[in-house]
Amino acid sequence: MKNLLLLFVLFLNINYSNAQIFDVESIKFSGDNDKRINLVIISEGYQTTEFTKFKTDATNFLDDLFMQSPFAEYTDYFNAYIIKVPSNESGSDHPGTATDVTEPASPITTADTYFNTSYDSFNIHRLLYTFNTSTINTVLANNFPEYDQAIVLVNSDEYGGSGGVHAFTSTGASANEIAIHELGHSLFDLKDEYYPGDALAAEAINMTQETNTSLVKWKNWIGINGIGIYQYLDGFGTPKPWYRPHETCKMRYLGFDFCAVCTEGIIEKIHDLVSPIDSYAPVSNTVENPSFPIDFSLSLIKPIPNTLETVWTLNASNFANNIDDVSLIETDLVEGTNTLTAVTNDASTLLKVDNHETIHVYTVTWTINYSSLGIEDINSLVNNLSITVYPNPTNDIVNFKFENSNNLDLKIDVVSIDGKTLKSLLVSNYETQQVDISNLSTGIYIANCYANNVLVASKRLVKQ
Numbered sequence: 001m002k003n004l005l006l007l008f009v010l011f012l013n014i015n016y017s018n019a020q021i022f023d024v025e026s027i028k029f030s031g032d033n034d035k036r037i038n039l040v041i042i043s044e045g046y047q048t049t050e051f052t053k054f055k056t057d058a059t060n061f062l063d064d065l066f067m068q069s070p071f072a073e074y075t076d077y078f079n080a081y082i083i084k085v086p087s088n089e090s091g092s093d094h095p096g097t098a099t100d101v102t103e104p105a106s107p108i109t110t111a112d113t114y115f116n117t118s119y120d121s122f123n124i125h126r127l128l129y130t131f132n133t134s135t136i137n138t139v140l141a142n143n144f145p146e147y148d149q150a151i152v153l154v155n156s157d158e159y160g161g162s163g164g165v166h167a168f169t170s171t172g173a174s175a176n177e178i179a180i181h182e183l184g185h186s187l188f189d190l191k192d193e194y195y196p197g198d199a200l201a202a203e204a205i206n207m208t209q210e211t212n213t214s215l216v217k218w219k220n221w222i223g224i225n226g227i228g229i230y231q232y233l234d235g236f237g238t239p240k241p242w243y244r245p246h247e248t249c250k251m252r253y254l255g256f257d258f259c260a261v262c263t264e265g266i267i268e269k270i271h272d273l274v275s276p277i278d279s280y281a282p283v284s285n286t287v288e289n290p291s292f293p294i295d296f297s298l299s300l301i302k303p304i305p306n307t308l309e310t311v312w313t314l315n316a317s318n319f320a321n322n323i324d325d326v327s328l329i330e331t332d333l334v335e336g337t338n339t340l341t342a343v344t345n346d347a348s349t350l351l352k353v354d355n356h357e358t359i360h361v362y363t364v365t366w367t368i369n370y371s372s373l374g375i376e377d378i379n380s381l382v383n384n385l386s387i388t389v390y391p392n393p394t395n396d397i398v399n400f401k402f403e404n405s406n407n408l409d410l411k412i413d414v415v416s417i418d419g420k421t422l423k424s425l426l427v428s429n430y431e432t433q434q435v436d437i438s439n440l441s442t443g444i445y446i447a448n449c450y451a452n453n454v455l456v457a458s459k460r461l462v463k464q
């Protein structure tokens with residue numbers, strides 16, 4: 001019967017395209033949707049007459065979110081929208097079926113709501129969820145398919161929420177804190193720093209079984225800002241073979257900040273999703289009758305305070321640093337092909353992860369064909385690169401892994417501190433190459449990485 005019903009619903013969808021369209025409103029706009037992380041807040045348990053309250057509740061949540069680190073610093077990387085989905089009745093179900101409290105712990109209620117959310121899900125009092133996730137997916141597909149993260153905001157004063165594919169939160173006490181904690185799960189792949197149970201324990205940004213301080217994934221933070229290796233205890237106080245980086249992270253207790261390891265994980269995910277290069281100019285392949293000076297510019301999505309660093313290179317020589325615009329005059333150019341490149345990365349001190357200076361590298365390259373008759377054309381190319389060097393330090397084999405969006409090769413020169421090139425290798429896109437450095441003497445080396453003959457990153461390499 002269920003299947004027949006499903007078929008019938010599909011049939012209706014296909015033949016009458018009865019997609020339900022709801023009012024979608026922007027409540028935070030930083031830039032084009034395809035260049036930002038789009039948070040979408042969906043109303044649940046709000047009647048049409050309560051949409052003003054819904055907008056206020058959603059705005060309050062965003063205000064709280066973007067006051068907290070690292071969302072405060074990276075606020076311009078986000079847009080936010082609300083989808084006004086009406087329910088027949090206000091609130092949510094609270095059946096009083098939890099087994100982790102003595103029921104009824106709060107008044108037993110039912111409400112006829114659009115997504116049929118309920119407290120006491122999985123018999124946990126505070127767990128606010130719906131098994132009707134396909135309806136959420138349908139609403140998103142029909143109203144805001146370019147979303148990155150959906151948050152279902154439930155119009156109920158009872159404390160509650162949950163993570164998973166979509167985040168759920170009520171409007172009750174600590175509700176905004178729950179929603180931010182749940183975003184940590186849903187969008188940033190963070191684990192709970194209280195013991196989540198054997199089924200949910202797994203290696204993650206902020207959870208590990210590694211107890212060696214020089215091998216643990218957050219090794220670069222050990223001893224800084226309270227970061228260490230702390231053992232999880234279950235609800236009965238029994239030690240578990242799992243470890244967290246901090247004792248009072250928001251992934252453990254609401255009302256606290258994200259720990260340094262979680263903060264770093266959030267920023268790295270933001271960089272995975274959004275390039276800091278919002279746009280650049282000129283873009284066009286042919287520049288009509290350019291005259292000198294010719295201006296080149298980047299429009300960057302700047303963290304607050306700005307931690308982006310940009311290096312401009314003209315024909316393999318450093319041309320300018322940490323400015324958004326450069327101008328070329330005729331004497332800057334050589335006859336033939338000239339290459340101007342801007343390489344941008346985030347030098348935030350909130351990032352200490354290995355390779356952080358080379359995992360997220362963003363470049364724009366302009367090719368300027370110049371002759372004594374003038375400029376023939378200017379072409380531009382934007383590239384996102386990721387260069388991973390591991391293990392580092394090492395005493396024998398080091399791996400260089402390279403990915404980029406333009407299918408370029410990467411040339412790597414391993415040079416000594418006094419500038420001698422000791423090894424050179426070419427790494428293709430998506431390739432990992434092993435280099436044996438066991439014959440080098442102990443100490444520090446620099447791996448200079450070139451794409452299209454432009455130095456895109458320099459990586460410190462330590463031989464043990």
Ligand SMILES: [Zn+2]
Nearest residue numbers: 206249259262
């Ligand atoms: Zn944490």
